[in-house]
Amino acid sequence: MHTLVVIRTYLKLGFLNMLQYRANFFFELLGVTTHLATAFIGLAVVFNQTEHLNGWSASEIVILVGIQTMIGGLLGTVIEPSFQQFMEHVRQGTLDFTLTKPADAQTMVSLQRVEGGAIAGIIAGIVTLFAGLSRQAEATGIGHALLFLLTLLSGVIIVYCFLLILTTFAFWFVKLDNILVIFGTSFGVAGSWPITIYPGWLKAGLTYIVPVAFAVTIPAQSLTGRLTAPWAIGTVVGAFGFIAVSRLFWRFGLRHYTGASA
Protein backbone atom coordinates (compact mmCIF):
# COMPACT_ATOMS: atom_id res chain seq x y z
CA MET A 1 0.00 0.00 0.00
CA HIS A 2 2.78 2.33 0.98
CA THR A 3 4.61 1.60 -2.27
CA LEU A 4 1.50 2.43 -4.29
CA VAL A 5 1.26 5.82 -2.61
CA VAL A 6 4.93 6.43 -3.41
CA ILE A 7 4.39 5.45 -7.04
CA ARG A 8 1.35 7.70 -7.34
CA THR A 9 3.09 10.66 -5.75
CA TYR A 10 6.20 10.31 -7.88
CA LEU A 11 4.25 10.03 -11.12
CA LYS A 12 2.02 12.97 -10.14
CA LEU A 13 5.03 15.13 -9.35
CA GLY A 14 6.66 14.08 -12.59
CA PHE A 15 3.66 15.03 -14.68
CA LEU A 16 3.20 18.33 -12.87
CA ASN A 17 6.84 19.08 -13.50
CA MET A 18 6.49 18.29 -17.17
CA LEU A 19 3.55 20.67 -17.55
CA GLN A 20 6.14 23.43 -17.52
CA TYR A 21 7.25 22.26 -20.94
CA ARG A 22 3.93 22.00 -22.76
CA ALA A 23 5.29 23.04 -26.15
CA ASN A 24 7.62 20.09 -25.99
CA PHE A 25 4.64 17.75 -26.30
CA PHE A 26 3.76 19.19 -29.69
CA PHE A 27 7.33 18.93 -30.93
CA GLU A 28 7.39 15.30 -29.84
CA LEU A 29 4.05 14.73 -31.55
CA LEU A 30 5.45 16.25 -34.73
CA GLY A 31 8.51 14.03 -34.39
CA VAL A 32 6.60 10.80 -33.83
CA THR A 33 4.21 11.63 -36.70
CA THR A 34 7.15 12.16 -39.05
CA HIS A 35 8.64 8.90 -37.83
CA LEU A 36 5.39 6.98 -38.44
CA ALA A 37 4.91 8.59 -41.86
CA THR A 38 8.41 7.40 -42.75
CA ALA A 39 7.58 3.90 -41.54
CA PHE A 40 4.34 3.78 -43.55
CA ILE A 41 5.93 4.97 -46.79
CA GLY A 42 8.59 2.30 -46.26
CA LEU A 43 5.85 -0.31 -45.77
CA ALA A 44 4.05 0.92 -48.89
CA VAL A 45 7.22 0.45 -50.96
CA VAL A 46 7.74 -3.06 -49.60
CA PHE A 47 4.13 -4.21 -49.98
CA ASN A 48 3.97 -2.74 -53.44
CA GLN A 49 6.27 -5.60 -54.45
CA THR A 50 4.87 -8.44 -52.37
CA GLU A 51 1.65 -9.52 -50.66
CA HIS A 52 3.28 -11.05 -47.62
CA LEU A 53 6.60 -10.56 -45.89
CA ASN A 54 7.59 -13.86 -44.34
CA GLY A 55 3.87 -14.61 -43.87
CA TRP A 56 2.99 -11.19 -42.43
CA SER A 57 0.50 -9.00 -44.28
CA ALA A 58 0.75 -5.20 -44.48
CA SER A 59 -1.91 -4.59 -41.82
CA GLU A 60 -0.19 -7.04 -39.47
CA ILE A 61 3.07 -5.12 -39.81
CA VAL A 62 1.14 -1.89 -39.14
CA ILE A 63 -0.05 -3.49 -35.89
CA LEU A 64 3.54 -4.37 -35.05
CA VAL A 65 4.75 -0.82 -35.75
CA GLY A 66 1.93 0.47 -33.54
CA ILE A 67 3.06 -1.75 -30.66
CA GLN A 68 6.67 -0.68 -31.16
CA THR A 69 5.74 3.02 -31.13
CA MET A 70 3.54 2.58 -28.07
CA ILE A 71 6.23 0.76 -26.07
CA GLY A 72 8.86 3.22 -27.26
CA GLY A 73 6.68 6.03 -25.91
CA LEU A 74 6.15 4.20 -22.62
CA LEU A 75 9.88 3.68 -22.13
CA GLY A 76 10.63 7.26 -23.15
CA THR A 77 8.04 8.73 -20.77
CA VAL A 78 9.21 7.32 -17.47
CA ILE A 79 11.74 4.51 -17.57
CA GLU A 80 14.53 5.88 -19.76
CA PRO A 81 14.57 9.42 -18.32
CA SER A 82 14.47 8.02 -14.77
CA PHE A 83 17.39 5.68 -15.41
CA GLN A 84 19.39 8.47 -17.06
CA GLN A 85 18.77 10.57 -13.98
CA PHE A 86 19.81 7.69 -11.74
CA MET A 87 23.15 7.33 -13.53
CA GLU A 88 23.68 11.05 -13.12
CA HIS A 89 22.95 10.70 -9.39
CA VAL A 90 25.48 7.89 -9.04
CA ARG A 91 28.09 9.93 -10.91
CA GLN A 92 27.59 12.96 -8.71
CA GLY A 93 27.06 11.06 -5.50
CA THR A 94 23.62 12.58 -5.02
CA LEU A 95 21.91 9.20 -4.87
CA ASP A 96 22.28 9.63 -1.09
CA PHE A 97 19.18 11.83 -1.10
CA THR A 98 17.11 9.02 -2.60
CA LEU A 99 18.53 6.26 -0.42
CA THR A 100 17.84 8.08 2.82
CA LYS A 101 14.13 8.35 2.02
CA PRO A 102 11.95 5.79 3.81
CA ALA A 103 10.68 3.99 0.71
CA ASP A 104 11.90 1.34 -1.71
CA ALA A 105 14.91 2.74 -3.58
CA GLN A 106 14.27 0.77 -6.76
CA THR A 107 10.74 2.15 -7.04
CA MET A 108 11.89 5.72 -6.53
CA VAL A 109 14.82 5.39 -8.91
CA SER A 110 12.60 3.93 -11.65
CA LEU A 111 9.96 6.66 -11.47
CA GLN A 112 11.88 9.77 -10.56
CA ARG A 113 11.57 11.62 -13.84
CA VAL A 114 8.71 11.95 -16.30
CA GLU A 115 9.30 13.13 -19.86
CA GLY A 116 5.79 14.20 -20.77
CA GLY A 117 6.46 14.80 -24.44
CA ALA A 118 7.04 11.10 -25.00
CA ILE A 119 3.36 10.45 -24.22
CA ALA A 120 2.81 11.52 -27.82
CA GLY A 121 4.45 8.22 -28.79
CA ILE A 122 2.04 6.21 -26.64
CA ILE A 123 -0.98 7.93 -28.19
CA ALA A 124 0.31 7.66 -31.75
CA GLY A 125 1.18 4.00 -31.16
CA ILE A 126 -2.31 3.13 -29.92
CA VAL A 127 -3.90 4.93 -32.87
CA THR A 128 -1.64 3.03 -35.28
CA LEU A 129 -2.41 -0.27 -33.55
CA PHE A 130 -6.15 0.23 -33.98
CA ALA A 131 -5.70 1.42 -37.56
CA GLY A 132 -3.90 -1.86 -38.30
CA LEU A 133 -6.57 -3.91 -36.49
CA SER A 134 -9.39 -2.25 -38.41
CA ARG A 135 -7.75 -3.23 -41.68
CA GLN A 136 -7.62 -6.89 -40.71
CA ALA A 137 -9.96 -9.17 -42.65
CA GLU A 138 -11.13 -10.97 -39.51
CA ALA A 139 -12.02 -9.30 -36.24
CA THR A 140 -9.64 -10.05 -33.39
CA GLY A 141 -11.05 -12.57 -30.93
CA ILE A 142 -11.28 -11.86 -27.22
CA GLY A 143 -8.84 -14.70 -26.53
CA HIS A 144 -6.16 -13.15 -28.72
CA ALA A 145 -6.82 -9.75 -27.18
CA LEU A 146 -6.36 -11.10 -23.66
CA LEU A 147 -3.24 -12.99 -24.64
CA PHE A 148 -1.98 -9.77 -26.21
CA LEU A 149 -2.47 -7.81 -22.99
CA LEU A 150 -0.73 -10.54 -21.02
CA THR A 151 2.29 -10.77 -23.33
CA LEU A 152 2.43 -6.97 -23.66
CA LEU A 153 2.59 -6.61 -19.88
CA SER A 154 5.22 -9.36 -19.67
CA GLY A 155 7.19 -7.73 -22.49
CA VAL A 156 7.20 -4.35 -20.78
CA ILE A 157 8.29 -5.98 -17.51
CA ILE A 158 11.10 -7.85 -19.26
CA VAL A 159 12.38 -4.68 -20.94
CA TYR A 160 12.13 -2.71 -17.71
CA CYS A 161 14.10 -5.38 -15.80
CA PHE A 162 16.63 -5.65 -18.61
CA LEU A 163 17.23 -1.89 -18.51
CA LEU A 164 17.38 -2.01 -14.70
CA ILE A 165 20.13 -4.62 -14.89
CA LEU A 166 22.04 -2.50 -17.40
CA THR A 167 21.69 0.64 -15.29
CA THR A 168 22.71 -1.17 -12.12
CA PHE A 169 26.15 -1.58 -13.69
CA ALA A 170 26.50 2.17 -13.09
CA PHE A 171 27.43 1.30 -9.48
CA TRP A 172 30.70 -0.12 -10.83
CA PHE A 173 31.32 1.69 -14.11
CA VAL A 174 29.79 5.12 -13.32
CA LYS A 175 29.84 6.55 -16.87
CA LEU A 176 27.40 4.37 -18.73
CA ASP A 177 24.75 6.54 -20.39
CA ASN A 178 25.68 5.14 -23.78
CA ILE A 179 24.66 1.67 -22.75
CA LEU A 180 20.97 2.58 -22.89
CA VAL A 181 21.56 3.70 -26.47
CA ILE A 182 22.35 0.11 -27.49
CA PHE A 183 18.87 -0.98 -26.51
CA GLY A 184 17.29 2.12 -28.04
CA THR A 185 19.00 1.52 -31.39
CA SER A 186 18.19 -2.19 -31.60
CA PHE A 187 14.63 -1.56 -30.48
CA GLY A 188 14.07 1.37 -32.84
CA VAL A 189 15.77 -0.08 -35.92
CA ALA A 190 15.32 -3.86 -35.76
CA GLY A 191 12.03 -3.75 -33.82
CA SER A 192 9.99 -2.34 -36.69
CA TRP A 193 9.89 -5.74 -38.42
CA PRO A 194 8.94 -9.16 -37.01
CA ILE A 195 12.20 -10.67 -35.82
CA THR A 196 11.32 -13.92 -37.58
CA ILE A 197 12.61 -12.42 -40.83
CA TYR A 198 16.17 -12.06 -39.53
CA PRO A 199 18.92 -14.66 -39.90
CA GLY A 200 19.36 -17.03 -36.93
CA TRP A 201 22.22 -15.25 -35.14
CA LEU A 202 20.45 -11.89 -35.26
CA LYS A 203 17.16 -13.45 -34.16
CA ALA A 204 18.92 -15.06 -31.18
CA GLY A 205 20.65 -11.78 -30.32
CA LEU A 206 17.38 -9.84 -30.44
CA THR A 207 15.67 -12.43 -28.24
CA TYR A 208 18.21 -13.48 -25.63
CA ILE A 209 20.78 -10.65 -25.50
CA VAL A 210 18.62 -7.59 -26.19
CA PRO A 211 14.97 -8.57 -25.55
CA VAL A 212 13.42 -6.74 -28.51
CA ALA A 213 11.46 -9.89 -29.42
CA PHE A 214 9.59 -9.91 -26.11
CA ALA A 215 8.73 -6.22 -26.30
CA VAL A 216 7.41 -6.07 -29.86
CA THR A 217 7.28 -9.27 -31.89
CA ILE A 218 5.68 -11.57 -29.32
CA PRO A 219 2.78 -9.22 -28.41
CA ALA A 220 2.23 -8.68 -32.15
CA GLN A 221 2.27 -12.43 -32.73
CA SER A 222 -0.30 -13.00 -30.01
CA LEU A 223 -2.62 -10.39 -31.49
CA THR A 224 -2.37 -11.91 -34.97
CA GLY A 225 -2.83 -15.48 -33.74
CA ARG A 226 0.75 -16.59 -34.40
CA LEU A 227 2.01 -17.18 -30.90
CA THR A 228 2.61 -20.79 -29.94
CA ALA A 229 1.85 -21.99 -26.41
CA PRO A 230 5.50 -22.63 -25.38
CA TRP A 231 6.47 -19.04 -26.31
CA ALA A 232 3.44 -17.59 -24.53
CA ILE A 233 4.27 -19.50 -21.35
CA GLY A 234 7.97 -18.73 -21.77
CA THR A 235 7.27 -15.01 -21.99
CA VAL A 236 5.22 -14.94 -18.79
CA VAL A 237 7.67 -17.16 -16.89
CA GLY A 238 10.52 -15.06 -18.31
CA ALA A 239 8.92 -11.91 -16.91
CA PHE A 240 8.81 -13.41 -13.40
CA GLY A 241 12.38 -14.64 -13.76
CA PHE A 242 13.52 -11.19 -14.90
CA ILE A 243 11.80 -9.54 -11.93
CA ALA A 244 13.62 -11.81 -9.49
CA VAL A 245 17.05 -11.63 -11.14
CA SER A 246 17.00 -7.86 -11.69
CA ARG A 247 15.84 -7.25 -8.11
CA LEU A 248 18.63 -9.41 -6.70
CA PHE A 249 21.19 -7.74 -8.93
CA TRP A 250 19.91 -4.28 -8.00
CA ARG A 251 20.31 -5.02 -4.29
CA PHE A 252 23.74 -6.50 -4.89
CA GLY A 253 24.75 -3.36 -6.81
CA LEU A 254 23.30 -1.06 -4.18
CA ARG A 255 25.65 -2.55 -1.59
CA HIS A 256 28.54 -1.30 -3.74
CA TYR A 257 27.35 2.29 -3.67
CA THR A 258 29.64 4.37 -1.50
CA GLY A 259 28.16 7.85 -1.77
CA ALA A 260 29.80 11.14 -2.50
CA SER A 261 32.41 11.44 0.22
CA ALA A 262 32.54 7.98 1.72
Add this chain to the structure above:
Amino acid sequence: MRNPAITRRFTPREFLHFYAARFRIDLTTNIAYRGSVAIWLIGLILQPLVSLVVWTTVADSQGGSVSGFTTSEYAAYFIILMIVNNLTFTWVMYEFEYRIRTGFFSGILLRPVHPIHQDVTQNFSFKFLGLIGVLPAAVILALAFDAEFHASFLDVVVFVPALILAMALRFIIEWTLALLAFWITKTSAVFQLYSSVSLFLAGNIAPLWLYPDSVQAIASILPFRWMVFFPIEVMLGRLDLQDMLLGIGMQLLWLAIATGLLRLLWKRASARYSAVGA
Protein backbone atom coordinates in the same frame (compact mmCIF):
# COMPACT_ATOMS: atom_id res chain seq x y z
CA MET B 1 38.35 46.18 -33.44
CA ARG B 2 39.75 44.18 -36.31
CA ASN B 3 43.14 42.70 -36.13
CA PRO B 4 44.58 42.57 -39.66
CA ALA B 5 46.88 39.72 -38.72
CA ILE B 6 43.86 37.65 -37.78
CA THR B 7 41.58 38.41 -40.69
CA ARG B 8 44.12 37.80 -43.46
CA ARG B 9 43.69 34.66 -45.53
CA PHE B 10 45.69 31.56 -44.70
CA THR B 11 48.23 30.25 -47.16
CA PRO B 12 47.63 26.69 -48.43
CA ARG B 13 50.66 25.56 -46.42
CA GLU B 14 49.23 26.97 -43.21
CA PHE B 15 45.92 25.32 -43.96
CA LEU B 16 47.54 21.97 -44.51
CA HIS B 17 49.35 22.37 -41.23
CA PHE B 18 46.11 23.30 -39.48
CA TYR B 19 44.26 20.32 -40.94
CA ALA B 20 46.99 17.86 -40.01
CA ALA B 21 47.14 19.11 -36.43
CA ARG B 22 43.34 19.18 -35.99
CA PHE B 23 42.96 15.74 -37.47
CA ARG B 24 45.48 14.37 -34.97
CA ILE B 25 43.66 16.02 -32.08
CA ASP B 26 40.23 14.85 -33.22
CA LEU B 27 41.41 11.33 -33.85
CA THR B 28 42.90 11.14 -30.36
CA THR B 29 39.68 12.49 -28.85
CA ASN B 30 37.60 9.93 -30.72
CA ILE B 31 39.90 7.12 -29.66
CA ALA B 32 39.49 8.23 -26.05
CA TYR B 33 35.71 7.86 -26.48
CA ARG B 34 36.01 4.55 -28.34
CA GLY B 35 33.05 3.10 -26.45
CA SER B 36 30.74 5.77 -27.86
CA VAL B 37 32.20 5.23 -31.33
CA ALA B 38 31.52 1.49 -31.06
CA ILE B 39 27.93 2.08 -29.97
CA TRP B 40 27.38 4.54 -32.81
CA LEU B 41 28.73 1.87 -35.18
CA ILE B 42 26.09 -0.62 -34.06
CA GLY B 43 23.42 1.71 -35.43
CA LEU B 44 25.40 2.43 -38.56
CA ILE B 45 25.60 -1.29 -39.34
CA LEU B 46 22.18 -2.37 -38.04
CA GLN B 47 20.13 0.05 -40.18
CA PRO B 48 21.36 -1.18 -43.61
CA LEU B 49 21.42 -4.76 -42.31
CA VAL B 50 17.70 -4.59 -41.48
CA SER B 51 16.87 -3.11 -44.91
CA LEU B 52 19.06 -5.77 -46.50
CA VAL B 53 17.17 -8.55 -44.73
CA VAL B 54 13.78 -7.07 -45.63
CA TRP B 55 14.60 -6.67 -49.31
CA THR B 56 16.34 -10.01 -49.76
CA THR B 57 13.28 -11.58 -48.10
CA VAL B 58 11.00 -9.75 -50.54
CA ALA B 59 13.16 -10.75 -53.52
CA ASP B 60 13.24 -14.37 -52.38
CA SER B 61 9.47 -14.50 -51.98
CA GLN B 62 9.07 -13.17 -55.53
CA GLY B 63 11.14 -16.01 -56.97
CA GLY B 64 14.57 -14.43 -56.58
CA SER B 65 14.17 -10.96 -58.06
CA VAL B 66 12.27 -7.67 -57.67
CA SER B 67 12.11 -5.01 -60.39
CA GLY B 68 14.74 -6.90 -62.36
CA PHE B 69 17.26 -7.10 -59.52
CA THR B 70 18.26 -10.35 -57.88
CA THR B 71 18.51 -11.13 -54.19
CA SER B 72 22.33 -10.98 -54.43
CA GLU B 73 22.16 -7.55 -56.08
CA TYR B 74 19.98 -6.20 -53.25
CA ALA B 75 22.54 -7.52 -50.80
CA ALA B 76 25.29 -5.70 -52.73
CA TYR B 77 23.22 -2.50 -52.78
CA PHE B 78 22.78 -2.33 -49.02
CA ILE B 79 26.39 -3.28 -48.29
CA ILE B 80 27.68 -0.46 -50.51
CA LEU B 81 25.05 1.81 -48.91
CA MET B 82 26.50 1.01 -45.50
CA ILE B 83 29.99 2.09 -46.58
CA VAL B 84 28.78 5.20 -48.45
CA ASN B 85 26.61 6.19 -45.49
CA ASN B 86 29.50 5.87 -43.10
CA LEU B 87 31.61 8.06 -45.36
CA THR B 88 28.98 10.75 -45.97
CA PHE B 89 27.05 11.10 -42.70
CA THR B 90 27.43 14.16 -40.48
CA TRP B 91 25.87 15.08 -37.17
CA VAL B 92 26.58 18.82 -37.27
CA MET B 93 22.84 19.51 -37.33
CA TYR B 94 22.44 18.06 -33.88
CA GLU B 95 25.48 19.87 -32.49
CA PHE B 96 24.56 23.41 -33.49
CA GLU B 97 21.59 23.66 -31.15
CA TYR B 98 23.86 22.70 -28.26
CA ARG B 99 26.63 25.02 -29.40
CA ILE B 100 24.40 28.04 -29.50
CA ARG B 101 22.54 27.27 -26.29
CA THR B 102 25.75 26.86 -24.29
CA GLY B 103 27.64 29.78 -25.80
CA PHE B 104 30.23 27.38 -27.20
CA PHE B 105 30.32 29.51 -30.35
CA SER B 106 31.78 32.51 -28.54
CA GLY B 107 35.21 30.90 -28.37
CA ILE B 108 35.01 29.37 -31.84
CA LEU B 109 34.16 32.67 -33.48
CA LEU B 110 37.27 34.30 -32.04
CA ARG B 111 39.55 31.85 -33.78
CA PRO B 112 41.11 33.04 -37.04
CA VAL B 113 39.74 30.04 -38.97
CA HIS B 114 36.23 29.50 -40.27
CA PRO B 115 34.54 27.05 -37.85
CA ILE B 116 33.57 24.74 -40.70
CA HIS B 117 37.17 23.53 -40.99
CA GLN B 118 37.14 22.18 -37.48
CA ASP B 119 33.94 20.27 -38.24
CA VAL B 120 35.53 18.83 -41.37
CA THR B 121 38.44 17.29 -39.46
CA GLN B 122 36.17 16.09 -36.66
CA ASN B 123 33.90 14.45 -39.20
CA PHE B 124 36.82 12.91 -41.11
CA SER B 125 38.46 11.44 -38.05
CA PHE B 126 35.19 9.86 -36.98
CA LYS B 127 34.53 8.36 -40.40
CA PHE B 128 38.06 7.06 -40.48
CA LEU B 129 37.55 5.21 -37.19
CA GLY B 130 34.13 4.07 -38.38
CA LEU B 131 35.70 2.30 -41.34
CA ILE B 132 37.54 0.01 -38.94
CA GLY B 133 34.15 -1.40 -37.96
CA VAL B 134 32.24 -0.94 -41.19
CA LEU B 135 34.68 -2.55 -43.63
CA PRO B 136 34.93 -5.93 -41.82
CA ALA B 137 31.14 -5.87 -41.34
CA ALA B 138 30.78 -5.29 -45.10
CA VAL B 139 33.00 -8.26 -45.92
CA ILE B 140 31.16 -10.56 -43.50
CA LEU B 141 27.74 -9.51 -44.76
CA ALA B 142 28.85 -9.87 -48.39
CA LEU B 143 29.83 -13.46 -47.68
CA ALA B 144 26.80 -14.25 -45.50
CA PHE B 145 24.27 -12.87 -47.99
CA ASP B 146 26.08 -13.97 -51.11
CA ALA B 147 26.30 -10.43 -52.51
CA GLU B 148 27.08 -9.99 -56.19
CA PHE B 149 29.24 -7.10 -57.36
CA HIS B 150 29.84 -6.51 -61.03
CA ALA B 151 31.54 -3.14 -61.29
CA SER B 152 33.80 -2.57 -64.28
CA PHE B 153 37.16 -0.81 -63.99
CA LEU B 154 35.52 2.39 -65.27
CA ASP B 155 32.81 2.15 -62.58
CA VAL B 156 35.42 1.94 -59.85
CA VAL B 157 37.32 4.91 -61.32
CA VAL B 158 34.18 7.06 -61.47
CA PHE B 159 33.07 5.89 -58.01
CA VAL B 160 35.97 7.76 -56.37
CA PRO B 161 35.05 11.31 -57.48
CA ALA B 162 31.33 10.51 -57.13
CA LEU B 163 31.91 9.50 -53.51
CA ILE B 164 34.12 12.50 -52.69
CA LEU B 165 31.58 14.89 -54.22
CA ALA B 166 28.78 13.15 -52.31
CA MET B 167 30.71 13.59 -49.07
CA ALA B 168 31.32 17.28 -49.76
CA LEU B 169 27.74 17.90 -50.87
CA ARG B 170 26.10 16.22 -47.88
CA PHE B 171 28.47 17.94 -45.49
CA ILE B 172 27.88 21.42 -46.89
CA ILE B 173 24.12 20.98 -47.14
CA GLU B 174 23.78 19.72 -43.58
CA TRP B 175 26.12 22.41 -42.25
CA THR B 176 24.04 25.07 -44.00
CA LEU B 177 20.84 23.60 -42.61
CA ALA B 178 22.40 23.50 -39.15
CA LEU B 179 22.84 27.29 -39.33
CA LEU B 180 19.07 27.55 -38.86
CA ALA B 181 19.84 27.13 -35.16
CA PHE B 182 20.88 30.79 -35.14
CA TRP B 183 17.29 31.80 -35.85
CA ILE B 184 15.15 28.96 -34.46
CA THR B 185 15.70 27.61 -30.95
CA LYS B 186 13.96 24.26 -31.43
CA THR B 187 15.59 23.00 -34.59
CA SER B 188 15.32 19.25 -33.96
CA ALA B 189 11.85 19.10 -35.56
CA VAL B 190 13.20 20.64 -38.78
CA PHE B 191 16.17 18.27 -38.80
CA GLN B 192 13.98 15.25 -38.22
CA LEU B 193 11.86 16.21 -41.21
CA TYR B 194 15.01 16.57 -43.31
CA SER B 195 16.32 13.19 -42.09
CA SER B 196 13.05 11.44 -42.86
CA VAL B 197 12.86 12.88 -46.37
CA SER B 198 16.48 11.99 -47.03
CA LEU B 199 15.87 8.47 -45.73
CA PHE B 200 13.69 7.92 -48.82
CA LEU B 201 15.09 10.17 -51.46
CA ALA B 202 18.72 9.25 -50.79
CA GLY B 203 17.89 5.54 -51.05
CA ASN B 204 18.29 4.39 -47.44
CA ILE B 205 14.96 2.58 -47.08
CA ALA B 206 14.90 1.11 -50.56
CA PRO B 207 16.81 1.68 -53.80
CA LEU B 208 15.28 4.54 -55.78
CA TRP B 209 14.42 2.28 -58.71
CA LEU B 210 11.60 0.81 -56.61
CA TYR B 211 9.79 4.16 -56.38
CA PRO B 212 7.31 5.55 -58.93
CA ASP B 213 8.89 7.61 -61.73
CA SER B 214 7.57 10.86 -60.29
CA VAL B 215 9.36 10.26 -56.96
CA GLN B 216 12.55 9.35 -58.81
CA ALA B 217 12.31 12.59 -60.79
CA ILE B 218 11.93 14.62 -57.58
CA ALA B 219 14.90 12.82 -56.03
CA SER B 220 17.02 13.68 -59.07
CA ILE B 221 16.14 17.37 -59.05
CA LEU B 222 16.72 17.73 -55.30
CA PRO B 223 20.19 17.11 -53.88
CA PHE B 224 19.29 13.89 -52.02
CA ARG B 225 20.03 11.43 -54.81
CA TRP B 226 23.47 12.96 -55.35
CA MET B 227 24.44 12.70 -51.68
CA VAL B 228 24.13 8.91 -51.28
CA PHE B 229 22.34 6.99 -54.01
CA PHE B 230 24.40 8.10 -57.02
CA PRO B 231 27.77 6.68 -55.93
CA ILE B 232 26.10 3.35 -55.06
CA GLU B 233 24.47 3.28 -58.48
CA VAL B 234 27.88 3.84 -60.09
CA MET B 235 29.46 1.05 -58.07
CA LEU B 236 26.66 -1.38 -58.93
CA GLY B 237 27.55 -0.94 -62.61
CA ARG B 238 24.06 0.32 -63.48
CA LEU B 239 25.05 3.47 -65.37
CA ASP B 240 26.65 4.11 -68.76
CA LEU B 241 29.35 6.75 -69.17
CA GLN B 242 26.90 9.45 -70.20
CA ASP B 243 24.73 8.99 -67.10
CA MET B 244 27.79 8.95 -64.89
CA LEU B 245 29.07 12.25 -66.31
CA LEU B 246 25.60 13.74 -66.00
CA GLY B 247 25.53 12.65 -62.34
CA ILE B 248 28.92 14.21 -61.60
CA GLY B 249 27.65 17.38 -63.30
CA MET B 250 24.58 17.42 -61.05
CA GLN B 251 26.79 16.91 -58.00
CA LEU B 252 28.98 19.87 -59.02
CA LEU B 253 25.95 22.02 -59.71
CA TRP B 254 24.42 21.32 -56.29
CA LEU B 255 27.77 21.78 -54.61
CA ALA B 256 28.04 25.25 -56.15
CA ILE B 257 24.49 26.18 -55.08
CA ALA B 258 24.99 24.84 -51.54
CA THR B 259 28.33 26.58 -51.08
CA GLY B 260 26.84 29.89 -52.21
CA LEU B 261 23.96 29.46 -49.77
CA LEU B 262 26.33 28.57 -46.97
CA ARG B 263 28.42 31.72 -47.45
CA LEU B 264 25.33 33.89 -47.54
CA LEU B 265 23.74 32.34 -44.46
CA TRP B 266 26.95 32.20 -42.46
CA LYS B 267 27.58 35.92 -42.96
CA ARG B 268 24.14 36.73 -41.59
CA ALA B 269 24.27 34.13 -38.85
CA SER B 270 27.61 35.17 -37.39
CA ALA B 271 26.55 38.81 -37.49
CA ARG B 272 23.39 37.90 -35.63
CA TYR B 273 25.04 35.83 -32.94
CA SER B 274 25.09 37.16 -29.42
CA ALA B 275 26.06 35.09 -26.44
CA VAL B 276 23.70 34.81 -23.49
CA GLY B 277 24.22 37.77 -21.20
CA ALA B 278 25.68 40.00 -23.90
